[in-house]
Amino acid sequence: MSDILERLSVILEERKAADPESSYVAKLYAKGLDAILKKIGEEATETVMAAKDGVPEKIVYEVADLWFHTLVLLAQQGLGPEQVLAELDRRFGLSGLDEKTRRVQ
Numbered sequence: 001m002s003d004i005l006e007r008l009s010v011i012l013e014e015r016k017a018a019d020p021e022s023s024y025v026a027k028l029y030a031k032g033l034d035a036i037l038k039k040i041g042e043e044a045t046e047t048v049m050a051a052k053d054g055v056p057e058k059i060v061y062e063v064a065d066l067w068f069h070t071l072v073l074l075a076q077q078g079l080g081p082e083q084v085l086a087e088l089d090r091r092f093g094l095s096g097l098d099e100k101t102r103r104v105q
């Protein structure tokens with residue numbers, strides 16, 4: 001699968017040193033945690049509305065916005081997508097599926 005989460009997280013880290021006027025992410029960091037959380041709430045609501053509308057393209061677009069803003073939150077908290085992926089991997093391991101079954105799915 002794509003390494004876009006990792007590449008994006010590198011850019012999000014770099015934006016911590018950027019001028020807030022030069023970048024959407026730098027501006028969001030400058031506004032602080034509450035502003036980031038507000039965006040996540042908005043994007044989650046827009047995702048729900050898109051799903052209710054049942055238009056696949058809108059769902060993908062809104063989920064991308066939601067994932068993006070959760071990545072900004074992780075970066076702002078000194079975390080990254082690798083930790084979330086490791087947690088999902090750990091849970092997958094707990095599910096009891098063996099390697100062969102995983103490959104088939």
Ligand SMILES: N=c1c2ncn([C@@H]3O[C@H](COP(=O)(O)OP(=O)(O)OP(=O)(O)O)[C@@H](O)[C@H]3O)c2ncn1[C@@H]1O[C@H](COP(=O)(O)O)[C@@H](O)[C@H]1O
Nearest residue numbers: 008011012015022023024025026027039042064065068069
């Ligand atoms: N993937 C994204 C991305 N997804 C969504 N957004 C922004 O998130 C916002 C979504 O909020 P809304 O839909 O509510 O739109 P809006 O009304 O413009 O939002 P507000 O200005 O009101 O917050 C929009 O401004 C989008 O531009 C993103 N902004 C940046 N990125 C990536 O982040 C990187 C760094 O971005 P900059 O900091 O802008 O350089 C870029 O290279 C992109 O790859």
